[in-house]
Amino acid sequence: MTTPIELEPRSAATARVRLAAEGVRLAYDERVVVDGLDLQLTEGSFTAIVGPNGCGKSTLLRALGRLLRPTAGQVLLDGQAIAKTPTREVAKVLGLLPQTPVAPEGLTVGDLVARGRHPHQSWLRQWSRDDEAVVAEALAWTDMTELADRPVDALSGGQRQRAWISMALAQGTDLLLLDEPTTYLDLSHQIDVLELVGRLHAERGRTVVVVLHDLNLAARYAHRLVAMKDGALVASGTPDEVLTEQLLADVFDLEARVIPDPVAGTPMVVPVRRLR
Amino acid sequence: MATTVEVPARDAVRPLARSRRARRLATLLLLLGLVVAASLASIAVGTRSIGLGDVWRALLDSDLSTEEAVIVRQLRVPRTVLGLLVGLALGIAGALMQGHTRNPLGDPGLLGVTAGASLAVVLAISVFGLTSPSGYVWFAFAGALAGTVLVYAIGSAGRGGATPLSLALAGAALSALMYALVRAVLVSDQQTLDSFRFWVVGSLAGRGADVAWQVGPFIAIGLVLALVNAPALNLLGLGEDVARGLGQRIWLARAVGLAAITLLCGAATAACGPIAFVGLVVPHMVRALTGPDHRWLLPCSGLLGAALLLGADVIGRVVVRPGELQVGIVLALIGAPFFIALVRRTRAAGL
């Protein structure tokens, strides 16, 4: 009893909870999509939310990002009710990228990234040297400097997603929520985007939550998986704990083998057939 | 273990961006030049042409009482100032409206401004027996305000609040209703029609300095609100989700924008009657030059609106001398072919 137990630094037990959902119910009009869900996201974590189409992953992400107000329960950002925090204050801490965002025609990459500085600007301080430096760095960090003067709508899908991530980086938030950032990208650009997000987490210390469809990529890049089905949280833990053959059957109606990824050692799903 | 990233030296950053800024600045200066030229022409040209030298003397020496000096000071200058104000207001209101509705058909009149003002003017003529344009001003302005408030109230009453679509449809339907009332009066009351038809064409003629003083303050407030609204409008262009994610309060941005549109377009309509063309067309022209950044788009639209309105007014005074063609008519007849040519040449930038 007297010997203090050494805890690993930054273990799940001690790391600060940055973002939490407490018994949230989420609905569009009368249709309840998510009900009574609890989730905690700790400082410096990299979480992927997975689940079949229509299970409420994107809805949950919207609620975590304050885009959707829960009809019951609440979302806490650093212990404060997010619904009661001013929009601008939230935007300084939490950035988000919706699914397939669209930029106005003719908007250049540089201008798009510059708009990420909005939460830090005011009427007296519209475009400071800091803003300039942060935008230049965000562009450089995402390898977009060369393309800064190209219109966003003239870019390829992979470049466009990079431009949006660059904007999120320029926003300079600790937390970053991404809704299916790899949609419509080929495999190498999917890897490209996830490497970029992984570097944001590893090198920039960002707390990342990402909704992903590809389980193998989710297992490789995220440190924690959260599996959802029919609006409820089914499993949560490391990729090894979550991606089991039983869970794949329960959540995805999928018979599959799970083997170690020959490259990263993370679990890899090899589908056999669809159940039912 | 953060890897350092090579940040290019500040001055070497994006030479192309600098050239684009230079181009925007050049556009702004060009438009300013156009406005000055149009203003001078508007003071010098008319039923009686007055040389620039005489104009200059009349402006400098307030004691000069030659006929020219009196015309310049009492007729031409007030008319020019009013044209400037109204053109500025309509151009900016149009750009705001298209930015908020993201609809190329979004002219400020869509919010119920024109229909409300028309209804109020018809009432002013038929019930209160007013017959002079400067007498209608307050009626028209009150009608414009009431029209917008009504459109906004109904457009935001449904589920999901005030979306661009619900506002546009509510505006179209309410305008239809208000025009129906206008027509109900006009088809049965010839006297009212006789006055109304000269108001509804849109004209700068017969409005003195008093009208400019009446609407000026509202246009000034509207201009400030519009410029405040520009950064928010830029964010809304990225979609409401992204805008909210970047810390923009959507309802606030919409409210400020709508207030600005109402003040600008309401005041302009009150002063000159409905001139739809400027608000509809000018922003499309300017967007081709400045791109989608509203911090440039709004002021440039205002300047082009002012230059066009004054230019059209001058042409209207010249073509049927000694008579006069109303500015609203000249604008459409000359502006429309030019606009169509622009639409066909460049792929007009979407909203």
Add this chain to the structure above:
Amino acid sequence: MSVQAPEREVRPVRSGRTVRIGPVSASLRWRDVVVPSVAFAALALVSAVSMGRGDFPIGVVDVLRTLVGLGEGPQEFIVLELRAPRVIVGVLVGLAFGVAGALFQTFARNPLASPDTLGITAGASAGAVAAIVLTGGTSTGAILGGLGIPLAALLGALAAGLLLFLLAWRAGIDGYRLVLVGIALWAVGNALIDFLLTRAEIYDASSAYVWITGSLNSRTWDHAVPLAIALAVLLPLSLALNRVLAVMQFGDDTARGLGVRLAGAQTAVVLLAVGLVAFAVSAAGPIAFVSLIVPQIAVRLTGGSRPPLLASGLVGALLVVGADLVTRTVLPEALPVGILTAAIGAPYLLWLLVRGRRQFT
């Protein structure tokens, strides 16, 4: 986003019921059937009532008897010669405006697009107002004007429509470009009208204003027959475009991918809509806002993703005939029908908006 049912039973592949009669099969949603059916029944009833109303009231049964050839004496004359043409012009005009509005709104993917906002009715009005104002109020001029006004309106509408088509055409018609060109034409047409009205004698201006508002007063078979012939050709062709429109709604590339010959389809949509409007407007004037409001009402009734053609036409006809009935019976003073269509249609659309279930974009 469509509502997904969570259960996983076997469900029909389309959100409708498949109807098969011999080799013919079609998939129908019940609201696509019920709304036009109800609108049609209401239209028939209102039309019959309307033919019976007036200084010499006739019961609905007698009206129907007269229509099938069993009427006698004065009744036959009143129904067949005085009232039937007026009601039939109303029905046809409403059909044409409703369908044309739905065509334009689907094509431009813009709920504000209509013959009104795209300048076609403005062209017609400019033609008609020119005919009224330039021939003057003289007696010979009035006779000439009486014959010439429909023709001038028809020419004005066709000219505006043709300009719209040609100026918007550049290796196909982009919906966006169509709208922008339409704005410009609308502005020109309106400027011409305003100009003519300010130059006219006030008597001419007044009768021109009634025409602009749209009226069914003293319409005869001379108005109804040409319109009926034109619609007999144009309406079936327009309705046949329904399936193509359903695909064009997804965008040009998808439509091409699904085998639509885009340039041909675009030409057909625009020219048919222009034709419908031109003949309708020459018969009754631009009954304001019908083509703008009715498709939005119809899409909220049927609950689809775009304004339905047939239902828009029938609702349009019902609105015009119903408004005409109201102007002739309820109101103390006979107002042009164009006022009542807006006064009835606009509040109804507003009510649908406020109650709003889903939105058409």
